[in-house]
Amino acid sequence: MTEPLDYTASELLAVMSGRILVDGQTAFAGVGIPLLAAVLAQRTHAAGLTILFEGGTLGPFVVAGELPPSTNEQRCTRRANMLLSITDVLLLLQRGYVDVGFMGGAQIDRHGNLNSSFIGDPADPAVRLPGTGGGNDIASLTQMIVAMKHERRRFVEKVDFVTSPGYLDGGASREESGLVAGGMYRVVTDLAVMGFDDETRRMKVLALHPGVTAQEVRDNTGFDIDIAAEPKFTEPPTGKELGILRHLDPDRLYTA
Amino acid sequence: MSDREITQKPYLKLRADTQARDRSLREKVMSLEEAAALVSDGDHVAIGGCTMSRTPFAMIWALIRARKSGLHCSRSITSSEGELLFASGVSEHILTSWFSQGIVWGISRIMRAYTESKRARFEEWSHMAIGLRYRAGAMGVPFLPMRAMMGSDVAGQLDNIHEMECPFTGERVVLVPALNPDIALIHVQRCDAYGNAQIDGLEFMDIDIAMAANRVILTTERIVSNDQIRRAPDQTKIPFIAVDAVVEVPYGSAPHECYGVYEPFFDHMDWYAGRMKPEAEAGIAAYLEKYIYGPADWAEFLSLLGMADLLDASRRGRSIYND
Numbered sequence: 001m002t003e004p005l006d007y008t009a010s011e012l013l014a015v016m017s018g019r020i021l022v023d024g025q026t027a028f029a030g031v032g033i034p035l036l037a038a039v040l041a042q043r044t045h046a047a048g049l050t051i052l053f054e055g056g057t058l059g060p061f062v063v064a065g066e067l068p069p070s071t072n073e074q075r076c077t078r079r080a081n082m083l084l085s086i087t088d089v090l091l092l093l094q095r096g097y098v099d100v101g102f103m104g105g106a107q108i109d110r111h112g113n114l115n116s117s118f119i120g121d122p123a124d125p126a127v128r129l130p131g132t133g134g135g136n137d138i139a140s141l142t143q144m145i146v147a148m149k150h151e152r153r154r155f156v157e158k159v160d161f162v163t164s165p166g167y168l169d170g171g172a173s174r175e176e177s178g179l180v181a182g183g184m185y186r187v188v189t190d191l192a193v194m195g196f197d198d199e200t201r202r203m204k205v206l207a208l209h210p211g212v213t214a215q216e217v218r219d220n221t222g223f224d225i226d227i228a229a230e231p232k233f234t235e236p237p238t239g240k241e242l243g244i245l246r247h248l249d250p251d252r253l254y255t256a
Numbered sequence: 257m258s259d260r261e262i263t264q265k266p267y268l269k270l271r272a273d274t275q276a277r278d279r280s281l282r283e284k285v286m287s288l289e290e291a292a293a294l295v296s297d298g299d300h301v302a303i304g305g306c307t308m309s310r311t312p313f314a315m316i317w318a319l320i321r322a323r324k325s326g327l328h329c330s331r332s333i334t335s336s337e338g339e340l341l342f343a344s345g346v347s348e349h350i351l352t353s354w355f356s357q358g359i360v361w362g363i364s365r366i367m368r369a370y371t372e373s374k375r376a377r378f379e380e381w382s383h384m385a386i387g388l389r390y391r392a393g394a395m396g397v398p399f400l401p402m403r404a405m406m407g408s409d410v411a412g413q414l415d416n417i418h419e420m421e422c423p424f425t426g427e428r429v430v431l432v433p434a435l436n437p438d439i440a441l442i443h444v445q446r447c448d449a450y451g452n453a454q455i456d457g458l459e460f461m462d463i464d465i466a467m468a469a470n471r472v473i474l475t476t477e478r479i480v481s482n483d484q485i486r487r488a489p490d491q492t493k494i495p496f497i498a499v500d501a502v503v504e505v506p507y508g509s510a511p512h513e514c515y516g517v518y519e520p521f522f523d524h525m526d527w528y529a530g531r532m533k534p535e536a537e538a539g540i541a542a543y544l545e546k547y548i549y550g551p552a553d554w555a556e557f558l559s560l561l562g563m564a565d566l567l568d569a570s571r572r573g574r575s576i577y578n579d
Contacts, residue, residue: 031359054383055306056458069358069522072306072333074457074515074576085459086306086332087387094384094403117380122413128371128378130363132410133333133354136382140404162409177407178419178428253360 007237009149009190010255011245012209014040015237017147017188021100026050028093028138030103031071032254033147035062036245038102043244050081052098054134056089058082064248090134093141100185101138105148107159110203110223112166112184112196114139114146115159122161132163139164143185150189155221167201174201191217193234197226207232264416265436265470267398273470279497283449288318288554291473291501295439297324301347302390302435302469303331304442305509306460308358308520311337312441314508315475317557320344320548330435332386332461335512336528339366340548343540348376351435353383361529365536382410385417385432390461392434393468401429440469442494443508445517447476451499452485452492457515457576459493466494473501475508477517507558507566518573521565 007015010033018037021027023046029038035051039062042049050059055072059081062068068075077083092098106129107115116135120126138144144166148154166184167174174183186206187194193207204226205217214227249255265273292315295301301319305311316337319327329341330351338355341347343366355378356364370376381389388400399418405411406419411430418431442462447453451474455462466472472494479502485492508514511521511528531539551557558566 055309056460069360069520070307070333070335072309072458072460073513074309074519074573077457077515077576083458085387085463086383086461087391087464090384090387117410122409125372127363128368130356130367131352131354131378131380132382134383136408136410137384137404140382140406140408162407162412165407168407174407178403178430179407180427181403 005237005239005242007242008255011242012190012237013147013188014245014255015241016193016209016234017102017145018044020145020186020188021046021049021102024048025099026052026097028052028054028098028101028142030135031068032104034102034104035067036248036254037147039248040241040244044241052089052092054086054089056084056086058084058089062248065250067249067253090137093137096181098142100145101142102145102147103135103138105146105154107154107156108146108148108187109156109159109166110225111168111170111201112187112203113159113162113168114164114166115161117163118161120160135164139166140179140182142182144182145186145188146184147188150191150217150220152220152222155223157223167196170201171199191220202226205231207234209234210236264398264433267396270396270436270470277471277500281450281496284451284500285449285479285502285504288314288503288505289322291315291503292318292322292324294471294473294501295319295324295327298326298328299438300328300330302437302440302465303329303337304440304460304462304465305512306458307333307335308512308525309458310443310460310462310514311335311509311512312443312475313337313510313512314505314554315441315443315473315503316341317548317554320346320544330386330437332383336525339364339540340544342366342370342376343537344544344548349379350377351379351381351386353381353386357525357529361525365532366540369536380410381414387461387464389432389435390464390468392432393436394464397434399431399433401431403429405430435468437465437469439471439473440465441473441475442466443475443514444494445477445514446480447474447502448480448482448485448496449502450482450496451494451502452482452496453494453499454485454491455493463493466498471500472498473503474499475503475505477506477508477514479504505554510558510566510569511561513569513573516573516576518566518569521561521569523565523568524561
């Protein structure tokens with residue numbers, strides 16, 4: 001028996017969300033955990049993953065130790081296949097070239113709507129958050145993977161503000177609003193991997209991470225969440241995965 | 257004025273303003289101060305670049321020093337330059353998709369302080385919506401349709417956005433109105449004295465911004481000859497007919513980056529972000545005094561950033577061309 005490896009919650013997030021990406025896919029990645037996870041996937045099971053950055057980069061390979069501070073600096077362009085304008089790279093989503101969008105989240109609700117704009121009343125907010133960036137566009141136009149910390153204040157019944165649409169009010173409300181393509185695919189946290197019911201579009205737990213209990217997920221979720229009586233478990237991060245992450249982010253900008 | 261009046265120009269007015277510009281092949285090299293005089297209080301100023309990249313920082317620095325006021329600013333993504341525009345009182349309204357220094361530094365305390373107290377407004381649109389708004393402006397059409405934003409509260413809190421059924425297919429689309437800025441500020445790696453600009457690396461929304469705007473101020477790392485431009489006209493991204501001013505400003509995006517020339521001045525930006533932490537408003541007031549109003553000229557500003565940081569940023573910036 002080998003000793004369990006030590007890892008941070010952020011490292012767990014990066015590993016678990018990176019595993020969801022499939023070789024050959026085209027993925028729109030936000031900076032931070034999504035970027036790390038996408039690069040980790042490239043260096044493990046998905047060497048043919050094409051990364052898109054909203055700054056206008058198609059198919060780059062990020063250099064270890066030179067993680068970009070946003071998706072818009074020259075570090076995002078290393079060994080890219082093409083650079084294009086922001087508008088044109090975002091239009092690839094609308095045209096249908098993108099398989100999956102991948103980003104972090106500040107607040108999410110049971111139907112997978114994301115809020116990165118306001119905490120509290122939008123007219124008189126307790127906190128003005130940085131806003132959508134391309135989040136709204138990505139969530140509106142492709143399948144989404146969201147990686148975020150699992151905390152009760154972040155997993156709420158209804159978000160204060162729908163910045164990036166998930167399934168809106170559930171059921172067919174997303175399609176009825178005019179968003180005919182895409183939708184929330186997976187939510188990956190430091191506790192579990194979640195998906196959405198095909199009919200109700202409510203969030204449900206697909207698998208717990210090693211050592212996590214169903215009760216722990218319930219305690220950290222601000223709404224009733226469906227968990228199977230005998231839930232599946234994810235495989236713990238491997239030494240190889242953690243080694244690649246620490247090589248990519250030696251200063252622990254995103255994985256502290 | 258409503259947001260609609262600020263950002264949209266009647267079509268014939270737009271054309272007349274363009275016709276009235278001197279679009280001849282003429283030299284238009286001037287100083288930062290002279291270029292700043294082209295910006296009027298209350299103008300809609302579009303800012304080129306994105307986040308910390310090719311920000312026209314020297315031009316914004318000059319506008320703050322010239323004590324402009326009431327500027328309506330727009331930019332794809334807004335970083336620390338937006339904090340300085342708010343805190344200096346130059347702008348109380350920024351239209352953008354994301355506003356903070358950068359994700360690694362957390363939420364902007366200045367953006368929060370000014371918007372939460374309603375001293376300034378952060379008008380939020382999706383990134384693609386802003387891009388299509390500039391593009392509509394560049395195309396000379398009043399709007400473009402798109403398939404994002406629907407169903408969200410981002411669209412819900414805007415009054416100048418409209419949903420309709422496509423007259424051909426019956427599909428629901430959202431229409432976003434053209435943005436035709438009064439003036440665009442764009443920093444490039446090189447251009448000639450007439451304003452033919454070449455851009456290396458990511459172009460962001462700059463070409464649409466330039467063609468949508470009523471006037472364009474280019475700041476440039478270096479001015480090259482028109483002969484050099486004519487040897488590779490396929491590299492010209494912004495044509496001289498759209499440009500009204502050319503200012504040669506080495507390190508004109510510092511402390512942000514300029515592709516292939518320098519990366520962000522990370523030590524300075526870390527220090528700046530840290531300075532805002534204990535007391536954001538006092539911190540940025542002190543920063544404005546020391547770094548914006550204080551220096552005699554741009555060279556003195558760069559001296560304050562320091563030679564060590566400048567060399568480090570340059571080494572990292574130029575490394576993009578290393579094998």
